[in-house]
Amino acid sequence: MNTIKKIGVLTSGGDSPGMNAAIRSVTRAALYKGLEVTGIRYGYQGAIEADFVEMKKLTVSNMIQRGGTILKSARSAEFRTPEGRKKAAENLRSQGIEALVAIGGDGTFQGGTILQQEHGFPVIGIPGTIDNDLSGTDETIGYxxxxxxxxxxxxxxxxxxxxxxxxxxxxxxxxxxxxxxxxxxxxxxxxxxxxxxxxxxxxxxxxxxxxxxxxxxxxxxxxxxxxxxxxxxxxxxxxxxxxxxxxxxxxxxxxxxxxxGNPTARDRVLASRLGVAAVNALLDGHVSVMVGVVNNNIKLTPLKSGWSKKKSIQTELLDLTKILK
Amino acid sequence: MNTIKKIGVLTSGGDSPGMNAAIRSVTRAALYKGLEVTGIRYGYQGAIEADFVEMKKLTVSNMIQRGGTILKSARSAEFRTPEGRKKAAENLRSQGIEALVAIGGDGTFQGGTILQQEHGFPVIGIPGTIDNDLSGTDETIGYxxxxxxxxxxxxxxxxxxxxxxxxxxxxxxxxxxxxxxxxxxxxxxxxxxxxxxxxxxxxxxxxxxxxxxxxxxxxxxxxxxxxxxxxxxxxxxxxxxxxxxxxxxxxxxxxxxxxxGNPTARDRVLASRLGVAAVNALLDGHVSVMVGVVNNNIKLTPLKSGWSKKKSIQTELLDLTKILK
Amino acid sequence: MNTIKKIGVLTSGGDSPGMNAAIRSVTRAALYKGLEVTGIRYGYQGAIEADFVEMKKLTVSNMIQRGGTILKSARSAEFRTPEGRKKAAENLRSQGIEALVAIGGDGTFQGGTILQQEHGFPVIGIPGTIDNDLSGTDETIGYxxxxxxxxxxxxxxxxxxxxxxxxxxxxxxxxxxxxxxxxxxxxxxxxxxxxxxxxxxxxxxxxxxxxxxxxxxxxxxxxxxxxxxxxxxxxxxxxxxxxxxxxxxxxxxxxxxxxxGNPTARDRVLASRLGVAAVNALLDGHVSVMVGVVNNNIKLTPLKSGWSKKKSIQTELLDLTKILK
Amino acid sequence: MNTIKKIGVLTSGGDSPGMNAAIRSVTRAALYKGLEVTGIRYGYQGAIEADFVEMKKLTVSNMIQRGGTILKSARSAEFRTPEGRKKAAENLRSQGIEALVAIGGDGTFQGGTILQQEHGFPVIGIPGTIDNDLSGTDETIGYxxxxxxxxxxxxxxxxxxxxxxxxxxxxxxxxxxxxxxxxxxxxxxxxxxxxxxxxxxxxxxxxxxxxxxxxxxxxxxxxxxxxxxxxxxxxxxxxxxxxxxxxxxxxxxxxxxxxxGNPTARDRVLASRLGVAAVNALLDGHVSVMVGVVNNNIKLTPLKSGWSKKKSIQTELLDLTKILK
CATH class of the missing domain: 3.40.50.460 (Phosphofructokinase domain)
Structure with a gap:
């Protein structure tokens, strides 16, 4: 039985439209399940600097439609060092945060994978990048x-x-x-x-x-x-x-x-689905997975494979460019 | 071996954004395969009234981005009578049209199914409706x-x-x-x-x-x-x-x-895929199918099932409305 | 010489896109001139209920592009009574607010006119309504x-x-x-x-x-x-x-x-101009005027005439509807 | 008394959104006044090459909302030579075209000014450029x-x-x-x-x-x-x-x-006004003017001054950038 009481949520790496919708979904889904939620500002750097903000139901009101990320994003050089990650893990724990939902791309998931390995800290990844280059999901938030x-x-x-x-x-x-x-x-x-x-x-x-x-x-x-x-x-x-x-x-x-720009309907729905799925994954005891949508169903993939495997271009689409030009 | 030399294309029923992209795709794919293409204006009514227009590569230039349909749409009461359908089939044949690509919703496919049954006229359906209520495809053009x-x-x-x-x-x-x-x-x-x-x-x-x-x-x-x-x-x-x-x-x-409104990227890509798939289906000898995209792959379904089966709402999405409100 | 040190700003009546840009402009222009600024929430009702918020430079960051109004709007029945207005004037004064910038339409200006007459409280009106029906300005914010x-x-x-x-x-x-x-x-x-x-x-x-x-x-x-x-x-x-x-x-x-919706360029520029003009009008000692743009120049009109005179439709434009149809 | 029976219309130089709305307005206004209208494709170059198209009421249907120009635009080196202009004037006359409405910027008006001077050919300019740098009008079409x-x-x-x-x-x-x-x-x-x-x-x-x-x-x-x-x-x-x-x-x-992009409401209304004004100017006997809107009224300026005088930036707007930053 899982006994998580408080989770953290952050956005990291290049921002993408729909990240706010994902933050909202993670927050509301967690509150719905009886968890507390802390927002971590500026990605992993915010964990290192203990830049935390409490997330309530109304904190995420009226922002599903906004581009950017209310939690800000950053790339953190310090988090790439063992010392940085140790500091981050300590800060998260001293805040009572027992698990992390990290929204971002391959760099974000790489960081999350190592944090989990080194400190046993559960990390669920939500794929947010305009590049759509993560395997384990048909589409990424923002694409x-x-x-x-x-x-x-x-x-x-x-x-x-x-x-x-x-x-x-x-x-x-x-x-x-x-x-x-x-x-x-x-x-x-x-x-x-x-x-x-x-x-x-x-x-x-x-x-x-x-x-x-x-x-x-x-x-x-x-x-x-x-x-x-x-x-x-x-x-x-x-x-x-x-x-x-x-x-x-x-x-x-x-x-x-x-x-x-304001996220499209598709990106907002995807972000909403993945936010709920991430909270469910944590409650189900997963510690290092990425949530994705494959063939229109939620799918969990080892966090590692999101960034280590390359997704391929569909031949059918390549052919279209020649036939229809 | 299939020996079709000329096909007809029409839009029928309620219009939806992306129909022009589908017309373009059917036209260019057919020309690419060495076929001739005739546009039929005002849906099945245009077949009855022999309202035809020749489709060349440049006829469909610079319209992938436009809403509405350059071939116009209409609902035809006459086509619901055996006499109307007979007249339509005769007109199409006297024009040298040997098969039809019909873009529309369930009414359009019902008409196409009967035309095929009564007159042996091959009809391929392309799902175009904002309601997304056709089984056999995850999404319809315009949705x-x-x-x-x-x-x-x-x-x-x-x-x-x-x-x-x-x-x-x-x-x-x-x-x-x-x-x-x-x-x-x-x-x-x-x-x-x-x-x-x-x-x-x-x-x-x-x-x-x-x-x-x-x-x-x-x-x-x-x-x-x-x-x-x-x-x-x-x-x-x-x-x-x-x-x-x-x-x-x-x-x-x-x-x-x-x-x-101008169709979104998704609707234009979907329409482009389905137009090419429809021409391929005809050349492969199919006579009464709907082309769709299921789990991100082209799928053919009997034309009949597009309108006779009901597609269901995903429970996962229904749950979201409660969790995230 | 004018000795105003603190002003209040409010939005009232039907909201219109660009009101936030006007709030921002009033706030920054006032701060630029060395004044303090208090936001009054929910229009005149907020003055009655002393619903105040301090406005700093960063309070109005990143909102020039947003529809709606961060200060909220409301219609106040109580403000239509002498008692309501008395209470409002007292609250404003006890807060140190010495003058008011009221963004809205004719109802807003009517209220401001009476407040000024009864309590000697300087009120500058900024025309914000999608109807464009206020005389004294070629265009209103939101139109x-x-x-x-x-x-x-x-x-x-x-x-x-x-x-x-x-x-x-x-x-x-x-x-x-x-x-x-x-x-x-x-x-x-x-x-x-x-x-x-x-x-x-x-x-x-x-x-x-x-x-x-x-x-x-x-x-x-x-x-x-x-x-x-x-x-x-x-x-x-x-x-x-x-x-x-x-x-x-x-x-x-x-x-x-x-x-x-997000205000257009024109509405944002108009709102920016009128916000600065309103602060200037206060500092110049005006006590009951509406600021407008007429023939591309700032113009002050007695607040009363904004709502008491009707602006007329241009005959030239009426003719266009007949010639070009 | 003016006895013009047929006019030509062209777009020249850099294109701007709203040019189609201006073409539509010139065409419909001229037809309304009993004139015939010929479209000249590719600007002045089309006059040299006699690239003409007859303009009817329905030729300009459903295009008020489109960017670009259905008459195409081009810069013509040949028209900068006396021989080029002579050829253009002869072609226009042999087609029965007795006057020209030229939509474009300063290059377009320079060309029109010389054509009028050398060949007595009446030319009315309509300001269409995204730069808004033409004197004689508060705004240009496309800005x-x-x-x-x-x-x-x-x-x-x-x-x-x-x-x-x-x-x-x-x-x-x-x-x-x-x-x-x-x-x-x-x-x-x-x-x-x-x-x-x-x-x-x-x-x-x-x-x-x-x-x-x-x-x-x-x-x-x-x-x-x-x-x-x-x-x-x-x-x-x-x-x-x-x-x-x-x-x-x-x-x-x-x-x-x-x-x-699709022109804004403002650009479409401006283009509609100026198109009608250009036809009126021709019928009133003007031979070398630009039509503009100044202080919300139609104003005629010598065609020459549209490109020879520089319009200045408003100091009030410059100040805003400092006050509101």
Whole structure:
């Protein structure tokens, strides 16, 4: 029988829209189950510095719709040292916190895994990152919002591209993973989409673009993931400009707008589900798992595998970019 | 071996955001496979009246992002008669159209099923409806957009509800199905959500609301599905106003804004996948199936089952409305 | 020379987007000028109940973009009595508050006018209402946001109206003033716009609609102000349905979504200007004025005239609805 | 008495949201007055190449809400030569076009001025540019939309800036004019706003930022106009990074999203007013004027002064950036 009485909740690493919805869900689910909840500000750094705040039902009112995170986020160098983690564990325990729900990406889960191993402190991970690159869940919190933000921006760019019959190279976030670029590319009707997961030689890029331009489409959109081997939109532009000097070409790096904004319905529902699932996992005695949604059902995965395994791109979606362009 | 050379595509019944993305996908996938494509305007009625338009690659340019349907939609009384269907089949054949892709909801698939049975005309259904009430697919085209539209409206209502500490009864679409109401309710943080799928006696509604109001939350949102047994937001208001005369209560019926608007990323990707899948299904020799996405993979279901079986609400989501309120 | 040291700020009456931006501007401008600022919650009622909150620079951080009002709003019956106002004045004075900035509409200004007359308490009004019906300013805070919210909703309705070639009767807010309906009608390309300020006999409405429908436009949008003599969209529908039984007609009452949402750039800039202007007016010794922007310059008007004079609709805009339909 | 029977309409130079609304208004107003209307595609280049399209009432249906321009835009080198302009004038006349309405910015008006001078061809200018830098009108078509697009992007950036307590340098468009940067800066609550119109030495920038950061605000936003003497956001970053190595600083160049998107209500109403005014000006016998709205009334200015005079920034708004930061 589990006898946890108080849990801590934190957000860590790069923020993503829907983190507030997850904080709310963890808080309300825990209170519903009779637990107390403490918010830890600034991620693991806040545990080290004992920056705590009590979470009540109304603390999380009227924030399900807000981007960012009311608990703030940070990357903590100190927590990467054994001394830092020891201090964190001591502070948490002296506050009466017996388990942790950590919302974030692979760095967050790595930290949580080690904290659990070294100090026996139960840690449940909730996947929150716009990159959608965590295995163990079909989607991560923030991904759907980032996708729609990128799409909305590109819809606007298409307007002006179309008015001038220009070519645009648009860079979306994704250092190691191309999910965001791939789905953005399909959804905006991009003529070409370049991802880290697929190798496309610059010669092939040029041939494809020349073919499209010859077919007299009114405008051309190329979506490039930040981490594509082309080097991103700016470098791609440098490599194209000589051969495509006949085409009015522009570059747009969407950047940090993709991390903010009110979360979409999907991200809020996902965050709500995962928050409840995280509390349930703790009460069920789990000590080092990530909660996810796989095939529309809650699934628990060892916390370790969330960051150690790579999720793959669906071939079906890759094919779409070629068939529909 | 399949020898189809020309296919027809139509949208029918209530329109939903993403139908244009589906038309585009069917068209481009068919052209990619070497088929010709004819658009049929105004649904089945257009087949009866031979209202045809040739679909080329550029016909579907720059419309993936638009709401509504460029092929128009209509409900056809004539198509419900054997004579109407005969005329439709003859017109399609005399135009050289050998198979049909029909985008719509259960009425559309019912029509397609009978057309196939009576005239041996292959019909592939693509699920497009904001109600998400078709079995054989986890989501229907337009559902995600309608959800976000409803949510965006309720976020605005929350602002004013909160400023005045009012109670709002908000009605969302859904005559027979509560999917939209349920996920909207979770995502907006509604204090109470009422669906056709669950029976909640008015006495219970009143107790729940009185409890919430006693706990001094700053505002109260009730989301009601159009088809809930309470009779919708207006009738609910009539039944509450006497007992809640101490609370400033307002009604908002969101209505047809939920059917329009630019489709979300999710709806565009879904429509793109299903359009390609529909063309593949035809080429594989299927004559009466609906294409869907189940557990993130393309799945074919007999066209008949899309409208004859009822999809059920997930218990896990129902529980969320109680835990997180 | 003015020796005010502390001012109060409140929002009252119907809320409107941009009120938070105005609160922020009043607060920061006052602090900039060396004054102290007290927030009064729930409008005049909060003065009666001494519901005060100290306003610091960071109290108003990160809220310029939020709808609603952090100071809450309410209508106060008690403040309409001499006793209520006496109590309010005493509470304000005992708190050290020497002057008031009241953000709201005509009811707010009426209250402020009487408070000033009875108790010599300086009151500066800032016009915040979505109706734009206050003379002494070209625009009121919240009007531009409400306009864009209504427009965004109608753009969605146009999608579905167009897909089905339907007629929609859309009701926008405006009990006594048609500004919102008029500009919404122009901006959405409505076929007919009905306002309280113009008398259009139902016979004329019918003739106009019949003409439009005969000209085979793809869809028909009628924008009706809540306070139009037709009785609003629902009653108009009742009066049209017999003669237009050949047309698929739907009604949409936009309702309270028009009061919420993040304020537009224009509303935030207007609120920022008027907040600073209000503090300046107090320091210049004014005791009963409304600040407004007329011809793009700050203008002071006696507080009384904001609510006692009616602003008129521009004939040029009325003509547009006929020329461009 | 004016005897014009047919007019031409074109969009030229950088596109801006609302150009379609202006095309619609010119077309419908001209038809209403009994004139015929020809659309000229790709700006002046289309006149040289006789790329004409007949404009009917329904040609401009359902596009008031779309960004971009259905008539396309281009910059024409050939039109800058006397031969080019001669060819254009001949083509227009041989098509029966007797006068031109040119929608665009200063380049467009310069071209129109010379065409009128050399060939006696009446040209009425409609100001369409996101820069708002044309004298003779308080606002240009597209400015309000660009402002709201920039603001919406920065609101998202504020979410993530706030979560991480970072500093962001955000660049908005405006090579020579700082209107967009100034109003964006006020509306997003920027801590510092840098414009081409004001000289701020880098030393002063550093002092201001250091002051802000010392006051422990949660995040810092600097809005920089593209054409500011700091060299834009990237160069500013280079100049700050050494002194502010203690602050996590990010750069975001908003870029071309500011040119697209559905026009706001304000831009659609402005475009509707100016389109009608342009047709009226032609019928009143004007041959070289720009139509504008000044102090909320239609005003005609010599076409020449639209591009030869510089519009100034309002001191009142500049002061706001300091008082409210």
């Amino acid at each position: 759907d919002t980032a996708l729609n933000t990128a799409l909305d921006a590109i819809d606007k760019i298409r307007d002006t591209a179309d008015a001038h019959e220009r070519m645009f190279l648009v860079e979306v976030m994704g250092r190691d993973a191309g999910f965001l670029a791939l789905e953005t590319g399909i959804a905006c009707g991009a003529e070409l989409t370049l991802l880290p997961e697929t190798l496309v030689h610059i010669k092939e890029v040029k041939e494809t673009l020349r073919n499209i331009l010859t077919n007299k489409k009114r405008s051309t959109l190329v979506v490039v993931a930040e981490g594509d081997e082309s080097g991103g939109a700016m470098e791609l532009y440098s490599n194209l400009k000589e051969d495509f000097s006949d085409i009015d070409t522009r570059v747009c790096v969407l950047g940090h707008i993709q991390r903010g | 995600d957009t309608a959800l976000n539209t409803a949510l965006d409206a309720i976020d605005k209502i929350r602002d004013t509800a909160d400023a005045h500490e009012r109670m709002f009864l908000v009605e969302v679409m859904g005559r027979d199905a509560g999917f939209l109401a349920l996920e909207t309710g979770i995502a907006c943080g509604a204090e109470l959500t009422l669906l056709p799928e669950t029976l909640v006696h008015i006495k219970e509604v009143k107790e729940t609301l009185r409890n919430i109001l006693t706990n001094k939350k700053r505002s109260t949102l009730v989301v009601v599905a159009e088809g809930d047994e309470s009779g919708g937001a207006m009738e609910l208001y009539s039944n509450l106003k006497e007992d809640f005369s101490d609370i400033d209560t307002r009604v908002c019926v969101l209505g047809h804004i939920q059917r329009g | 531009d946001t409400a306009l864009n919210t209504a427009l965004d909703a109608i753009d969605k309705i146009r999608d579905t109206a167009d897909a089905h070639e339907r007629m929609f009767l859309v009701e926008v807010m405006g009990r006594d003033a048609g500004f919102l309906a008029l500009e919404t009608g122009i901006a959405c390309g409505a076929e007919l716009t009905l306002l309280p300020e113009t008398l259009v006999h139902i016979k004329e409405v019918k003739e106009t609609l019949r003409n439009i429908l005969t000209n085979k436009k793809r869809s028909t949008l009628v924008v009706v102000a809540e306070g139009d003599e037709s009785g609003g969209a629902m009653e108009l529908y009742s009066n049209l349905k017999e003669d237009f039984s050949d047309i698929d007609t739907r009604v949409c009452v936009l309702g309270h979504i028009q009061r919420g | 309000d939309t660009a402002l709201n697009t920039a603001l919406d992007a920065i609101d998202k950036i504020r979410d993530t800036a706030d979560a991480h307590e970072r500093m962001f340098l955000v660049e908005v468009m405006g090579r020579d004019a700082g209107f967009l940067a100034l109003e964006t800066g006020i509306a997003c609550g920027a801590e510092l706003t840098l414009l081409p119109e004001t000289l701020v030495h880098i030393k002063e920038v550093k002092e201001t930022l250091r002051n802000i950061l010392t006051n422990k605000k949660r995040s810092t936003l600097v809005v920089v106009a593209e054409g500011d003497e700091s060299g834009g956001a990237m160069e500013l970053y280079s100049n700050l990074k050494e002194d502010f190595s203690d602050i996590d600083t990010r750069v975001c160049v908003l870029g071309h999203i500011q040119r697209g």
